Amino acid sequence: MVSKVKSFSTYGVDAIEITVEVDSSKGLPGIIIVGLPDSAVKESKERVRSAITNSGFRFPGKKFTVNLAPAGVRKEGTNLDLPIALGILASLGVVKGEKLNSYLIAGELGLSGELHPVRGTLSAAVLAKEKGLKGVIVPPENASEAALIEGIEAIPVKSLKEAVEFLNGELHSPPVKHSPPEYTANYGVDMAEVVGQLQAKRALEIAAAGKHNVYMVGPPGSGKTMLARRLPTIMPQMSQEEIIETSKIYSVAGLIHQVPVVQRPFRSPHSSASEASIIGGGSSVKPGEVSLAHNGVLFLDELPEFKKSVIEALRQPLEDRIVTVSRASGSFTFPADFLLVAASNPCPCGYYGFSDGVHYCKCTPLQVKRYRSKVSGPIMDRIDLQVTVPAVKPEEFKGDKGESSAKIKERVLKAREIQKKRFKGSKISFNGQMGRKEVKKFCKLTPEAEELLNHAVSTLGLSARAYNRVLKVSRTIADLEGSDKILPHHVAEALSYRE
Ligand SMILES: Nc1ncnc2c1ncn2[C@@H]1O[C@H](COP(=O)(O)OP(=O)(O)O)[C@@H](O)[C@H]1O
Ligand SMILES: [Mg+2]
Ligand SMILES: [Zn+2]
Structure with a gap:
């Protein structure tokens, strides 16, 4: 008997439907899976077999042929554990058919049949809705993501056994209640905490208003990181659409505990980070920092210290607001629309032109030149604002408090309204674009x-x-x-x- 189970796999930031077909027949006992990469097949088979027997089901000496369709599409091995196990049980008549066709089902199986979370459930929930399905059946950790989408059921199941019981109508597992994500403005930091630095703050205000990328240069300890961290606090609140877009990326990246993303992201990868971690990639093609910063701020501290290849690779997202990762298995596109804040010291030692009377620059002119030339060219063409951030003098700390983020944000919002009208119906939305x-x-x-x-x-x-x-x-x-x-x-x- 042939059974069919609907599941999903992620492709870039979207989920695509995968059909798991299982045929049980007489023949050499075992599981044959077609349509998955070899290594993933082997591991999945072991988990599925153990989970079925350890959940109290009989695993008969039959030949099970599992076909994952469509064949040409790259698939995540672990997502498909649960649907493969359910497909096998359905082919034996242990699971009754009807509900199997109304949900997208996914979950990674442990050897005793317990379920572990998967990546991309939020995108799967969007897909289920588009396809007019009832909803998704996923591990409990993923169900709340799916519940962000209105109009579908997010059914949590803890184990293979629970999944079988739910599908057979023996277990009442109510869907997790739909709750729309809400933006929260509480970043825990405020521009008012930054003493002085009026020019830098103003540059950030202009950056937030028109979406211009910024480059801050100054000696160590002058407050560059402090300023950058506060940029999201003067940006407009995120729309529902932006929250879902960004959350999908985090879900696909496996950062499910950070879903939903209800604040503008602030990402600050270290300069030693690999190209894959910043741009995206790896064996299972995860979004990189440029995508995790989508709709927020990407802060590259010590920009000249980043690998040249990384700096070069930033060109595409800065121009196109997306990033494409190419692999043998295909190329994957992730959104990457961020505001770039780069910072650096003026020279390798940090004090060229910014001596504080204690530290003096010890670099040779050649060292200074080399350090600066590292970030010239294509990336500087994408940075509209450059600002120097000298150290704050001690007496400035006694002065008045600075303007609050809320106050600055009011002006930013007005400037954004003007741009909205200006660019209505066009492909761009901001002056910086x-x-x-x-x-x-x-x-x-x-x-x-x-x-x-x-x-x-x-x-x-x-x-x-x-x-x-x-x-x-x-x-x-x-x-x-x-x-x-x-x-x-x-x-x-x-x-x-x-x-
Ligand atoms: N303008 C400032 N106002 C208030 N505190 C400051 C300021 N500049 C520096 N600091 C203090 O010094 C610390 C180091 O600043 P940081 O932002 O890390 O400097 P940088 O990134 O330029 O090296 C901050 O955490 C903050 O406590
Ligand atoms: Mg710093
Ligand atoms: Zn120096």
């Missing part, structure tokens, strides 16, 4: 502002790209002020965020 065409259309200067900029071009020798960056930043500065026109003081400020 404007190409040459949009710059031409939307960055109209008053004659005086034009004169100022032309003067800067001739005296500073701005490249065409730098010129465009100044225009984009000027647009955001004008938006923050609610000014339709770009005035000379907007341009003057924009010019100050350059090296």
Whole structure:
């Protein structure tokens, strides 16, 4: 008898439906699985066999042929343990058929039949809804993810035995109640805690308003990390759509305890991190830091210390807001729309141009040059704002408290409203995403502002790209002020965020 069980596997950030077909027949006893990579098949077979016998079911001396369809698609071995076991039991008539067709079922089996969580359940729940299915049957750890999606059942089962009983109508396992994720603004930190650093804070405000990437340069201990960490607190709240998008990535990455992601992510991978961990990849193709930072902030501290290949690979996500990971088994695309904040010391020792009277730069001019040249080129073209962050003087700590994140955010929100109208119906949504065409259309200067900029071009020798960056930043500065026109003081400020 042939049985069919519906399951899923992840492909990039989405789930795709996998059908597990099992045929039991006379023949050499054992399980034959087709459609999975060899290593995964072997392990899955062992787990399935042990789980079935240890759950109190009989495992007869028959030949079971398991076909995983569609054949051409890469599959996660462990997701399919439970559906394979259920398929075998269904082919024996132990599991009755009807409900098997109404749910996407997944779970990794332990040897005694207990279930362990899988990756990508949230995407599976979205898929179940699209396909008009009743819902998903998954391990308890995954059920709450699925319950983020309205209109489907998220059925938690602890073991193979429970799954069988549920499918046979012997166990009442109520779905986990649907609860829409809610954004929480409580980041536990606030811009008001940062003393001084008015220019850097202002640069972050412009960054948050127009989605411009930022580069902070300053000596150790000047507050670069502290500032970057507080950038999410001045960004708008996440929409439901953004929360689900980002949560899907975390679910696929296996970070299920962080699902749902209800705050803008702040990711700060170490400079020694591998390309796979930052860009995405590995043997089971997981999203990298650029995707975990989706809809939030990617902070690259000590940017010149990152591997050259990593810095190069950032170009695609910075341009396309997605990242493609190529493998022999195919190429996988993950969303990667983040705000980049990079930071670095001015030189290897940290004090070039920023002596505090105690530390003096000990680097040779060549060392300084080399250090800086590491991040030149394509990535710098994608950074609109550069700001120096000198150490705060002791007397500044006695001064007034800085502006709160809430206050700054109000201005950011206004500037975002203006951009929403501006880019309505277009492919981009923010000033920072404007190409040459949009710059031409939307960055109209008053004659005086034009004169100022032309003067800067001739005296500073701005490249065409730098010129465009100044225009984009000027647009955001004008938006923050609610000014339709770009005035000379907007341009003057924009010019100050350059090296
Ligand atoms: N402007 C500042 N306001 C308040 N505290 C500061 C400031 N700058 C530095 N600090 C203190 O110094 C510590 C180190 O700052 P950090 O952000 O790590 O510096 P950097 O990243 O530039 O090396 C912070 O955790 C904070 O306690
Ligand atoms: Mg730091
Ligand atoms: Zn130095």
